[in-house]
Amino acid sequence: MYRLNQFILSTLFLLLFVLQIDSNLYAQQLSGKFTIVIHGGAGYFPKDSKDELKQQYISSLTEALNIGKNILVNGGTSLDAVEKVINYLENNILFNAGRGAVFTLDGKHELDASIMQGKDLSSGAVAGVMIIKNPISLARLVMEKTDHVLLAGKGADDLGIKFGVDVVSNTYFHDSTNYIKWLKSNLPKQQGETVGCVALDQYGNITAGTSTGGRQNKMPGRVGDSPLINAGTYANNNTCGVSATGWGELFIKNTVAFNISALMEYKGYTLKQACDEIIYNRLPEGSGGIIALDKDGNYEMPFNTISMMRAVANSKGEFKIEIWK
Ligand code: ASP
Numbered sequence: 001m002y003r004l005n006q007f008i009l010s011t012l013f014l015l016l017f018v019l020q021i022d023s024n025l026y027a028q029q030l031s032g033k034f035t036i037v038i039h040g041g042a043g044y045f046p047k048d049s050k051d052e053l054k055q056q057y058i059s060s061l062t063e064a065l066n067i068g069k070n071i072l073v074n075g076g077t078s079l080d081a082v083e084k085v086i087n088y089l090e091n092n093i094l095f096n097a098g099r100g101a102v103f104t105l106d107g108k109h110e111l112d113a114s115i116m117q118g119k120d121l122s123s124g125a126v127a128g129v130m131i132i133k134n135p136i137s138l139a140r141l142v143m144e145k146t147d148h149v150l151l152a153g154k155g156a157d158d159l160g161i162k163f164g165v166d167v168v169s170n171t172y173f174h175d176s177t178n179y180i181k182w183l184k185s186n187l188p189k190q191q192g193e194t195v196g197c198v199a200l201d202q203y204g205n206i207t208a209g210t211s212t213g214g215r216q217n218k219m220p221g222r223v224g225d226s227p228l229i230n231a232g233t234y235a236n237n238n239t240c241g242v243s244a245t246g247w248g249e250l251f252i253k254n255t256v257a258f259n260i261s262a263l264m265e266y267k268g269y270t271l272k273q274a275c276d277e278i279i280y281n282r283l284p285e286g287s288g289g290i291i292a293l294d295k296d297g298n299y300e301m302p303f304n305t306i307s308m309m310r311a312v313a314n315s316k317g318e319f320k321i322e323i324w325k
């Protein structure tokens with residue numbers, strides 16, 4: 001009997017000890033600090049747009065921000081936050097990503113997306129997909145389940161089928177508003193409403209992601225900056241995470257997202273100095289903008305167009321949505 005009691009007691013002590021270690025580890029891992037920034041595209045959204053339309057964008061961005069914030073508050077990862085926020089925006093017809101993707105010159109839809117983790121520079125991207133409902137989720141699978149970074153066209157669509165992601169017909173992306181816009185527009189023009197998200201989670205990890213239908217009336221096969229790591233998306237836990245929106249060709253030529261990180265790493269710039277240098281000094285006026293955050297949770301959302309739909313939430317209690325300067 002005595003031995004049995006001894007055994008029960010020591011097992012209990014051992015259990016308590018293990019639980020204690022476990023909760024200490026848990027407490028150490030969660031910093032209590034997080035930041036999330038979202039964009040819904042840089043462009044020319046007129047200030048005098050109908051109140052109802054403005055309200056639709058604001059409530060969609062609020063919903064997206066709440067999705068990401070809830071994941072981060074509850075100790076979820078920045079990777080999940082970025083994917084889920086972008087999934088919501090991809091399923092929302094208002095944005096030029098997923099469901100609301102713009103038209104190519106031949107009246108079809110080709111979608112691009114990329115995602116990158118700052119903890120190990122792991123990255124995944126898809127370009128020119130035509131039947132993938134949520135390109136950002138396929139980009140994540142490219143990152144997690146293949147040895148590649150970027151898959152394009154049919155190969156990417158086929159991989160989506162193989163991985164069992166939601167597949168739709170290309171006409172799923174034809175919504176009537178965009179269809180009318182496309183019919184009326186002959187020339188390629190600056191098109192906003194691309195979506196992006198960058199998050200810093202309570203483990204200190206940064207993830208950045210971007211998803212788009214590209215530019216209205218683009219040539220079939222045209223690939224912009226959004227699926228290109230270094231141009232449209234970049235993340236490095238030692239510096240920052242960035243998601244870009246704007247005239248993709250210029251963002252590719254200026255290696256926008258990576259250059260912001262490089263200015264911080266090589267030149268000791270602050271996040272604000274690095275973002276301002278690229279957006280206001282290197283890129284021409286009217287070309288676009290970025291959302292970015294650094295490892296300490298500071299954030300920047302500069303743009304040189306008329307509007308950039310954007311949103312931020314953090315553990316300091318900030319929660320705001322903005323469209324114009
Ligand atoms: N950067 C995107 C592209 O060029 C478009 C945008 O952000 O509006 O494909």
